[in-house]
Amino acid sequence: METRVTLERAIQIACATPMARVVERATLDDARHRVLATPLASLVDDPRFDNSAMDGFAVRASDCDRSGVRLKIVGTSQTGGETPPPIARAEACRIMTGAPMPEGADAIVMVEDTEVDDEHVIIHGPARTAYIRRRAENLSKGQEALPEGTLLSSASLALAGTMGHGQLELIRRPRIAVLSTGDELVEPGTELQPGQIYESNSHALSSLVEAMGCEATRIDSSNDSMDELRQTLDSLSSYDAILTSGGVSMGDWDLVRRIMEEEGEVAFWRINLRPGGPPLFGTWKGTPVFGLPGNPVSSLVVFHVLVAPWISKSLGYHEDMGPRISDRVSVRLEDDVAGAPGKLCLRRIRIRSHNGELLATTHTHQGSGNMHSMVAHNGLTLLPPDTDGKAGKTIDALWLR
Ligand code: AMP
Ligand code: MG
Numbered sequence: 001m002e003t004r005v006t007l008e009r010a011i012q013i014a015c016a017t018p019m020a021r022v023v024e025r026a027t028l029d030d031a032r033h034r035v036l037a038t039p040l041a042s043l044v045d046d047p048r049f050d051n052s053a054m055d056g057f058a059v060r061a062s063d064c065d066r067s068g069v070r071l072k073i074v075g076t077s078q079t080g081g082e083t084p085p086p087i088a089r090a091e092a093c094r095i096m097t098g099a100p101m102p103e104g105a106d107a108i109v110m111v112e113d114t115e116v117d118d119e120h121v122i123i124h125g126p127a128r129t130a131y132i133r134r135r136a137e138n139l140s141k142g143q144e145a146l147p148e149g150t151l152l153s154s155a156s157l158a159l160a161g162t163m164g165h166g167q168l169e170l171i172r173r174p175r176i177a178v179l180s181t182g183d184e185l186v187e188p189g190t191e192l193q194p195g196q197i198y199e200s201n202s203h204a205l206s207s208l209v210e211a212m213g214c215e216a217t218r219i220d221s222s223n224d225s226m227d228e229l230r231q232t233l234d235s236l237s238s239y240d241a242i243l244t245s246g247g248v249s250m251g252d253w254d255l256v257r258r259i260m261e262e263e264g265e266v267a268f269w270r271i272n273l274r275p276g277g278p279p280l281f282g283t284w285k286g287t288p289v290f291g292l293p294g295n296p297v298s299s300l301v302v303f304h305v306l307v308a309p310w311i312s313k314s315l316g317y318h319e320d321m322g323p324r325i326s327d328r329v330s331v332r333l334e335d336d337v338a339g340a341p342g343k344l345c346l347r348r349i350r351i352r353s354h355n356g357e358l359l360a361t362t363h364t365h366q367g368s369g370n371m372h373s374m375v376a377h378n379g380l381t382l383l384p385p386d387t388d389g390k391a392g393k394t395i396d397a398l399w400l401r
Contacts, residue, residue, distance in 0.1 A: 001261075002268040007344055010271045011309050014281045017267065017288050018314035019240045022172040028161055031152045035171045035213050035317060040146040043164035045136035050101040052077070053131045057092040057114055057121055058084075058105035064127035070120045077102055092121050101132060108132060139163065149318030151213065156321070171315050173215045174240035178205045179232060180221040181246040181256055182294060187220070200371060201245040201299045205292070208303050209243070211401075212311045213323040224253045230263065237285040243307065246294030249278045256280075256291045264289065272385065274340040275368035276302040295368040301346050301380060304398060326398040328382075331360040337381055337389040344385060348377035351399050360397060 002013065023037040052058065063071060071092035077084035077099040086103035087093050093102045106129060113125020139145055145163065150156055152168075160168060185199035186192060199221050206216035217239070222232045224247060236242050247256035248269070257280060260266050266282035269291075276298040280291040290307055292299040308325055317323060329351070337347045349360040360381075364373045382396040383389050 001266045004270045004272060005268050006272055007305055010268055010279070010281065010306055011313075013267045014288070014290075014306065014310045015313045017281075017283060019174045019288065019311070021315050022174075023169050024172045025167055026170050028157065028166055028168065031160070031168050031170060032157060033213070034152055034173070035315065035322060036146055036148055036150045036152060037169040037171045037316075039144045039148045040150075040160055040163060040165060040168065041142050041144045042139045042162075043141065045141050046139040046162055047133050047135055047137065050135050051098050051133050052095045052101065052108050053097065053133050054095075054108050054110040055097050056095060056108050056110040056112075056131070057123075058087065058095045058102050059092045059107055059109055059123070059127050060087065060089065060105060061107035061127045061129065063090055064107070064109065064123050067124050069123045070117070071123065073116070073119055073121055075102070092123075106132075147318050147321060149316050150321040151317075151323045171213070173213060174311075174315070175215045175217060176209045176241045176243060177217050177219055177236040177239040178202045178209060179219045179236065179242060179244045180294075181224060181229065181244055182221060183224045183253075185221040185246075201292075201294070201296055204296070204300050204371075204374075205243055205245065205303060208300070208308070208325060211323065211325050212308055213315070213317070214240075214311060224255050226255055226259055229255055229259050233259070233264075233284045233289075237287045239287060241288045241290070242284065243290050243292060243303075245292045245299040248280050248291040248293060260284070260289065260291060271302075271306070272343045273302070273305070274343045274345050276305070276346065277343070279306065281306075293368075296371045297348075297368045297374055300374055304380065304400065305346065324401070326380075326400045329358055329379075329397055329399045330394050331358040331379070331397045331399075332394045333389050333391050334359050334361045336391050337362060337383065339383040339387040339389060340385065342385050345383040345387075346380040346398075347383065347389070348373045349379045349381055349397060350377045351379040351397065358397075358399075360395075 074091045075085040076094040079098045084102040107127035108131035109127045115122045180202045186196045188198045202218045206218045209216035247254045264284040269280040278293045279302050339345045363376045380398045
């Protein structure tokens with residue numbers, strides 16, 4: 001077991017035990033917010049044929065050299081309709097947006113610039129070739145437009161449809177169990193006895209698990225008892241991964257650490273991070289387990305910097321196009337923020353865009369038990385060990401989505 005590792009080393013160790021990446025077929029209807037397991041190439045040209053970008057008339061540009069020209073209307077080109085008749089000199093064809101260009105036409109006059117007089121159209125405005133959408137100007141048949149590991153959200157789903165895919169190969173959503181531990185924890189909404197507090201970590205962690213394209217199962221919290229923990233972990237060993245919170249520090253009651261050390265396998269314990277120093281990673285009967293800290297801010301922060309990269313790497317998510325819950329950015333500090341000796345320091349900051357740069361401020365106290373600090377802020381500093389962040393300095397940060 002390694003201990004007091006850097007964040008990079010922790011990610012590396014965890015990634016040596018990835019989750020299984022299972023591929024399954026699904027319909028486009030069942031693909032929403034899922035992740036592509038294979039690259040997707042277009043089955044068609046997009047557009048499939050030259051068509052009009054405007055409602056109006058398809059004409060020959062050379063016929064429309066002055067305002068007031070009269071052209072004979074020879075037919076209509078409708079979307080989904082029959083092939084329109086070809087046009088000759090001094091002729092025009094009515095055309096709808098998206099309908100195919102008739103043979104012989106090389107420009108469009110928009111309907112607002114025309115006047116119909118029985119079987120003729122009088123042209124008052126310009127005839128533009130730019131109003132024609134050319135075959136394959138967006139995508140050619142065979143072109144790969146969606147890489148493997150893409151999250152199918154709104155536009156990418158529509159593009160899969162545009163390219164003709166009714167069925168897709170997707171990454172099966174792994175099932176991740178989220179277990180909180182601690183004798184003091186009770187469900188929100190119930191009455192508190194002396195010494196009890198409301199359990200909250202499992203709600204945040206489950207939501208982050210889902211935002212990363214996985215299925216979360218929130219388990220009622222376990223007491224600080226070796227027997228209960230053993231039983232609960234055993235009952236969860238068929239999941240693809242287990243996230244616990246609490247019980248991984250140095251105290252006598254930190255039983256997640258103890259049971260993992262005595263009866264499971266621990267690959268590392270403790271990371272040089274503030275907040276979020278005590279996490280462990282290992283396996284319980286072969287199932288990957290992240291033992292996250294109990295302090296509410298710490299558990300979320302460690303998910304962002306450790307668990308999310310592990311999920312992405314395990315499942316082969318695309319770096320830009322896959323599910324992600326934060327973006328790495330450069331921000332200019334407007335307030336001083338203290339770093340930490342020997343540790344990567346993740347202070348909470350509020351990031352906003354101002355005059356073309358990202359500025360960062362702090363608003364609440366930074367205690368690792370203060371969940372309000374995660375709501376009042378939307379980012380985390382990435383201050384290297386032994387480095388304070390001075391107002392005016394530009395630093396790396398994570399912008400949380
Ligand atoms: P622990 O790591 O178990 O020592 O917990 C550290 C602190 O976080 C203690 O104050 C706990 O009461 C609190 N805590 C642990 N788990 C949770 C949880 N699931 N929800 C809210 N607070 C928690
Ligand atoms: Mg505890």
